[in-house]
Each structure stands twice: as C-alpha cells, then as structure tokens.
Amino acid sequence: MITSGVATREGTALDNADAAKVYVLADGTVGAAVVDGIGHGPRTSATAPLLAETAARYTAHRGALPGILGAGLLVADRGPDGEEADAVAVTALADDAGTRVAWVGDCRAYGWDGKRLALHTTDQTMGQWVRTYGPPVEIAAQYDNWVRVSLHSATVASTREIEVSDPLIILTSDGVHDQIDPAVLEQLVADHHEDPQRLAEALVAAAQEDELGYRDDATVVVLSISHEQIAKEPEMSERLPATVLLLVGDQAEITTPTRGHTDPERVSVERLERETGLSRDRLPGAELVAVVGDDGALLRFERP
Template sequence: MITTALATRRGSRAFNCDAASVHTCDNATAAALIDGIGNDENTATTARLLAETVARVTAHRGGLAGLLSGTQLLQVDHAGDAVGVAALAHPGSPTWVWWSGDCRAYGLNGHRLRRYTSDHTVGEQLRRNGTPLDIAADHDNWIQTPLSEAAVATVYDVEVPADELVVLTSDGVHDYVAHEELEEMTAALQGSPQDLAQALIDAALPDEDGYRDDATAVVLAPAAGSGVER
C-alpha cells in the first residue's frame, strides 16, 4: 500500500559511497539511506551492507534498532563510518523517521515541502547558537554523531503525518539543490515516485569547481486516497 522508489548516482570521485534499501514485512515498509564517509571500495561496499541491514531491522523492530544495528556492524568490522536515516511506514498511519548525521527527511502535504530533520553537524549547532551563517557554513562537514558512535541518546526521531509523501536525501542532493527547487519538483512529481527520485538526483549539478557529491533519494508515497491538502 506504500509506494516506494529510490535513485542513486556516483559523484565526481571513483566510488558511489551512498546506498539505499527498501524492505517490506507484512504491512510495514522500511527504508534506509546511508552516506558513507570517505571514498573507496570498502566504504562503498559497507554502505550497501548498512543500507540493507538497517532497512531489514527497521521493518521488524523500528529505526532506532535499525540504525544501532548499523553501529554494531561498523564497530565489529572496523569498516569505516557513515551517516544515515531510516523510515518506517504503515498504510494510514504516520511515518516514523530516525537519523544520525546529516541525511535528511522531508514531507510533502500536497504542495508544501517541510524538512523534518536537523543535521547533526557542528555547522548546524553553530547556526542554532546565533553564529553568523557564513562562519557556520565552514563547519557543515563536521559530523557530530556518525553512525559508528550512535547511541540511544543520539539517534533522533520524528513523526511525519500519514497523508504526507516522505522524501529521504543524502547531502549530495540537499546541499546542491535549493529548498524551493526541491519543493517545486516534489509537488510536480508526487504522483510518480520513481520519476521524482530520479529528478532529485539529476538536479544536483556540479558546484562552481566542477565537483559533485554522490546523490541518493528515496521516496515513500502514501496509499492512494489518503492525502489531505492542508
């Protein structure tokens, strides 16, 4: 009853160290999006393993258990590090989102796109404490709670209303595409989740230096007829 879609593409570096996975169990649909820290073959392989593990555990036990299963995997295998976001949806019920790091979750209520997560970065903390925006931006790449160090107290969660379409993104999308453009695309393509996921990663163009990050998007669309425009 929940329609899902995902899209990912490699950035300028040799490996795509983003990964995403969707898992359905009974009436639950779980999604996980992982952004590996670094760029090498091991990081890319680990990101895919993390995404699959987190999605499967989330479907059965929720996103806190899902993300912390990823923490255990990283600690046991000494397999690098990552950030991630997990979502769990049931038809007709709110979608729950859990995250550690700077992957994001958005919800669309038909026309308005709302960001539901806050980045676990030094830059975000500085902004919240009143630091000038240009100074805070210099610290956005400093992750406060990578997945390898996640704990019950550091994995945040939020509830997205049942009628909202949910979009998960890696920073290779939301750092390169303005919120207004994200909102416009999501509203225009909400009826076609796979086209939306692809459009989101395609919109993340190279920066002024010609560099672009790996980009990944996951879409979870509510069952037809459940939307209520507000």
C-alpha cells in the same frame, strides 16, 4: 498501500559511497534507509549497501531507531587496521499508523502534504550547531561537513527520531539537498509527487556541480502512503488525555496516562499545529486528546 521509488547517482569523486534500500514485510510494513558513506575509504563503497540493507530490514521489523542502531553495530569497531567504514543515515518506518523517521548526521527526511515541502530533520553537523547556538552564524558554512554523529557513534541518546504524518516521505543524502536549490527541489516534488520512482530519479538527476566542478553522490528514497491508509482508524481505538509539557526545538514532549514526565511521548511541533490548529506559542501546557490505536500507535491529536 505504500509505494516507493529509489535512485542513486555516482558523483565526480571515485565510486559511489551512497546506498539505499526499501524492505517490505508480509503485512505491508515498509522499512527504508538512505546511507551516505563518509569519505571514500578502502571499504566505504562496499560497506554502504550492507549498512542500507541492515538498516531497512531492522527498521521494518523493529522501528526506525533500531534500524539506525542495528546498522551502526556493523561499523562500531574500527577494525584491526583502523580502516572500517563509517556513514551517516536516515531511516523510515511506514505502516498504516503513519511514519517514524530516525537519523544520524546530515541525511534528511522531507514531507509533502500536497501543498508544501517540509524539512522534518535537523542536520547533526557542527555547522548546524553553530547556527543554533553560536558563535557568529556567518562562519557556520565552514563546518557543515563536520558530522557530529555517525553510525559508528550512534546511541539511543544521540540518534534523533520523530513522527511524520505527510503522505509523501522523501529521504535524501546530502548530495541531493546540498546541491539542488531548495526552490528547484520543491518544484520537482510538486511536479512528480504522484510517481515515486520518477521523483527519485528527477531529484538525483538535478544535483549540480559546485564552482570547483565537484558533485557528491546523490541518493533518494521516496515513500508514498495512500490517504486511505493514513486516515484509517482501527475500530478499537482509545482516547486519552494528553498534556504538552514543553517544546524542544521542533519536537514537543507530551504526557499521557501511559507515558509520564520521565518518559514523555515526542512528536513534531508541526504535526501538533496541523492536527490541533494551535499555534506553536499556545502548545506548551495545552490539554489535548490523543487518539490511540489498539496497537498503541498514536493516530492523531485533537483539542478536547
């Protein structure tokens, strides 16, 4: 069973340009989205809920990546007056096979496994680019508000997508993770992880004003997937040989008999470390076993 919590809190500047939506299909599949409007243009606050609704519904039906791209189509054109809204977003598809997350910009997805809070996404900002590639990281914070990819510009190539196996998924706008001390954020998750709605409300309430008195809009979606649902393995499952080709940042590229080197499967390094017991430096070239459900979903990885 998947339960959810949603909360949003208007910031100190104009009206709320954030939005969130959780959409549930008849079979229990959940699509969720957090959208953070860029600025406070004439259409931003009105458009953000439409983008969240579209992203969540697309995600539930088609997947996390199509959720981002579907919402992006609504704002792909600037309009006759050039004032069309734009936003960044994160989506999550949760079902009995696990969770897939996609994002553009600096919305984030965290996972809680009962012991630790892990950040599974990497901000698509110029500040993060500077931290990764240089110049001096001391200037990176000056560019954290420079978003490199948004819904307006989202493509298959520029939208990031990962698998997450944690039983608790937390989607946030930057008004949450940028304005709550990381230690406080993790403690709130530890305190309220059994109640998704209470956790969502606690996180948006914890966002603090900066030294200039500014507090951004803050929005959270929490998805709690029961242990039984995550661990459930279809009666008809298949075990396939899998090879880790290489690691790219926090992602591993893996080949199987159905996914060759030109179109490898991409999964998080953290997941492989947890499921196989192999450290990061031992993963490149590792021969593994992929357990695949009858619907083609990757259930887990094992060492042969």
